[in-house]
Amino acid sequence: MALHWKLVIDCRDPHALADFWAAALEYTVEDPGMLVEQLLAAGQLPEALTLEHGGTRRFRGLAAIRHPDDAYDEVSGTGQGRRFLFQEVPEPKSVKNRLHLDVHAGEGGLDALVDRLESLGAERIEWIDQGPAGRWWVMRDPEGNEFCAAG
Template sequence: MFLNPVRHITVDAHDPHALALFWVGVTGYAMDEEPDDDEVLITPPEPNAPGLLFIRVPDDKVVKNRVHLDIQPPVGTRDEAVERFLAAGASVYEDHRTPEGLGWVTMRDPEGNEFCVERSAVERGLTAA
């Protein structure tokens, strides 16, 4: 069986460097090299996980993303992660949290790209608190 792993997830951006800095700040990914004007790659600390590649484009984002990231906080809670994203410059787009504590929050990064923040592994009972 031949597998084709995902190497990068590419995001169009007006300012690739600024958008990459936002995502470095909220994911813990690293910027591998000095960015040039047109593209910036950030990489995860885990081997074999895809990087995020930000490419300069002139056009504006006008509709909902066809592909988006789902973020599951490795520590803490979903709500704490939402607060960290807000402090870093994201905004809430749609709030799907329920009174029982289930659900997710759809957010937008500084250039309007949607992403979701899910409950953490601890909140899902997948790891010990």
């Protein structure tokens, strides 16, 4: 049986980065609002560790996205399949990523994908052309994490 997984990404603003990547990948931002409200009501979560985002209370230092077709827990909003968890850390990004995403263009093609990603806040860094082996843009998300957009 395959294991459940999530890719955890350290960042300065987990909610903004989750919004960016949800839009970029056409994923769903997880909404833990019901769980946060339950924890607040039970006195198990201090108000200071929450914030308002997307119309509900969320955990201040955490945000996640999930594939829209995967199962999820309705109370916590936690996906039970392909997920990305963005967690707040105090230090800024300082070196090149050792792991990155490749985002592949759909029917609209690479130019349309790159234009859409830029409209969401991504930045083009370098065009790579390896002929028959492939062509792609190296890009950065709003916090400077590198990723590739390929045709």
